[in-house]
Structure formats: C-alpha cells, structure tokens
Amino acid sequence: MKFRRLVQLAAISVALTTAVSASAQQVLKVGSTPTGAPFTFLDTKTNTIEGLMVDLITAIGKDAGFSVQVEPMQFSTLVASLTSNKIDIISAAMLATAARKEVIDFSDPVYTYGEGLIVPKTDGRNYTSAEDLKGEVVGAQVGTAYVDALKKTGLFAEVKAYDTIPDILRDVNTGRLKAGYADYPILAHNLRQGSFPEVRLVESYKPATIGTVAIGVRKGDQELKAKINASLAKLKETGTLAKILDKWGLGGKGS
Missing domain, CATH: 3.40.190.10 (Periplasmic binding protein-like II)
Structure with a gap:
C-alpha cells in the first residue's frame, strides 16, 4: 500500500509540474505593422495583425517553446519600441541594414528583395x-x-x-x-x-x-536569437517557410 501511495504521489507531482510548466510558457511581445501586406497587415474582419511575418514568428515560437503577443505599431517606431523593452521581437517587413545592425540584432535571413x-x-x-x-x-x-x-x-x-x-x-x-x-x-x-x-x-x-528581411531582437539577447535561428533553420529544412511564403504570394522564394 505504501508503495502504491508513493507511485500515486509521484504521478500527481509530475502532473502538477507539467501543468505549471505549460501555464508558465514564456509570452513574448512582437512588434508588427498594420500596413505592409503581405508581410504584415491589419485584418479588419478580426481586427488583428496578419501576414507572412506573423505566421512565421508564430511557427518559430511554437517550435522554440514560446507564445507570441502581436503588438500593432507604426513601422518607424519598431526599433525604438524594441530597445526600450516595450516589445521583445520585431517581425515585420524590416530589412537588416548595416545602420539597424548597429542598434539591434537580427536573425538569419528570411526573404530578400x-x-x-x-x-x-x-x-x-x-x-x-x-x-x-x-x-x-x-x-x-x-x-x-x-x-x-x-x-x-x-x-x-x-x-x-x-x-x-x-x-x-x-x-x-x-x-x-x-x-x-x-x-x-x-x-x-x-x-x-x-x-x-x-x-x-x-x-x-x-x-x-x-536587402534581406529578418527578425529583430535586442542587442545582447543571444539566447532568444539562437532559439529563433534554430527554429528558423528547421522551418527552412522542413519546407514550412516555403509554404508560408507561397501562401502569401511570394512564390516559395526565400533565403
């Protein structure tokens, strides 16, 4: 009886740990723009930001173990919002230019144009x-x-x-x-x-x-950048990125 009780307690402990872990999944704020289709845009039917870069960061988060909360904002405010900690990630039609790389870090390439x-x-x-x-x-x-x-x-x-x-x-x-x-x-x-x-x-x-569109993160946030790059590489290998690009009319092209 004692052994059975110990097994039951162990099972309850594992279940509670799993539940706490799931509820404590990291939620990251993602800056995207209401204009910029097909990369990002405001869907007036759902009043949410949709598009290629939203689909991509959502898929990356699912693979990397975090969920995303998309924050709509004007393109010109994205970098400042990231550096001031108002958001954690930029996922929009933003080119990884030399000037921007001096201020923030970028993931591996997503799409070039x-x-x-x-x-x-x-x-x-x-x-x-x-x-x-x-x-x-x-x-x-x-x-x-x-x-x-x-x-x-x-x-x-x-x-x-x-x-x-x-x-x-x-x-x-x-x-x-x-x-x-x-x-x-x-x-x-x-x-x-x-x-x-x-x-x-x-x-x-x-x-x-x-230039090349990439996902932006804060300077020094190497752990998040590594997670994003690892998941992005997996999405490229499995063909998921190509499917997302094709869905939004970019012909399955990508870096």
Whole structure:
C-alpha cells in the first residue's frame, strides 16, 4: 500500500509540474505593422495583425517553446519600441541594414528583395534607375532604408516621407506625386488588390537598395536569437517557410 501511495504521489507531482510548466510558457511581445501586406497587415474582419511575418514568428515560437503577443505599431517606431523593452521581437517587413545592425540584432535571413518604383499609369516611360527621375518630387516611407538612400543621391527636387505605403500609393494614384519607392512585394500585393487603378509598377526598374528581411531582437539577447535561428533553420529544412511564403504570394522564394 505504501508503495502504491508513493507511485500515486509521484504521478500527481509530475502532473502538477507539467501543468505549471505549460501555464508558465514564456509570452513574448512582437512588434508588427498594420500596413505592409503581405508581410504584415491589419485584418479588419478580426481586427488583428496578419501576414507572412506573423505566421512565421508564430511557427518559430511554437517550435522554440514560446507564445507570441502581436503588438500593432507604426513601422518607424519598431526599433525604438524594441530597445526600450516595450516589445521583445520585431517581425515585420524590416530589412537588416548595416545602420539597424548597429542598434539591434537580427536573425538569419528570411526573404530578400529590393525597392519597387510606382508611377501614374498615364506615365508609360520605362524607367530603369533613379537618374531617370532627376529633378522630380518622389516619395518613400519614413523609417525605411529608401528615404536616406534617395536623399543621398542628390537627384530629386524633394523626397517626401510618408507614414505608410498606401499613403504613397494614394498620392501617385491621384497624380499628386510623380513617383514612389517602397518594398517591391508590398507594392505588387497592393496593386493586385485593385484599389489603386491609376498606378503602375515599373517592371523595367532595377532596384538600388537590395536587402534581406529578418527578425529583430535586442542587442545582447543571444539566447532568444539562437532559439529563433534554430527554429528558423528547421522551418527552412522542413519546407514550412516555403509554404508560408507561397501562401502569401511570394512564390516559395526565400533565403
């Protein structure tokens, strides 16, 4: 009887330990943006942030043993929110640029692309580089790598900074802006939705700023970075990343 009692107590102890462990699973706050489809966007039906980078960080968390709480915020506030501990991870359409690497750390590469160029549909010129738009007023999203890169060329009469990519699309659509620069896959996705019928994505344009989207973590948070990289590598090997990319119309491409 004593032995049976000990076995029962041991079983109860294991069950309680497992329950406590499950309830104590680490919850990490993830910064994502309400604009930036297909990487991240606000689903108005559910009022939640959805997209490729949300699916990816959720899958990584499931594999690595943490759950995620997605925090919607403007793109320009992501890095500051991470460094001030308001969030723990950035999972958005953020390129791992040299300037950003001085402030935060990044995971291994997720997806590589460059900027796209949009102009009014009435403008049929086959632009290939920024030089073709010398002296014009162009726009780009604040906080992205494109704003500074465009300003440094010294080619433009003005480089307007916009809060969101849809804002750029609207001004090009109405003819208030000669041209706009933004992430190519996000522009392509927006135009496929048909909301900006007077805008054309210039297929002849060759991007000057090519970068890689990666997941951001705080400097020195090596344990979390290692967990993310290990799970990301597993998702690449199993084909899960390719499936996520394909789901969001990026053709299964990825680094």
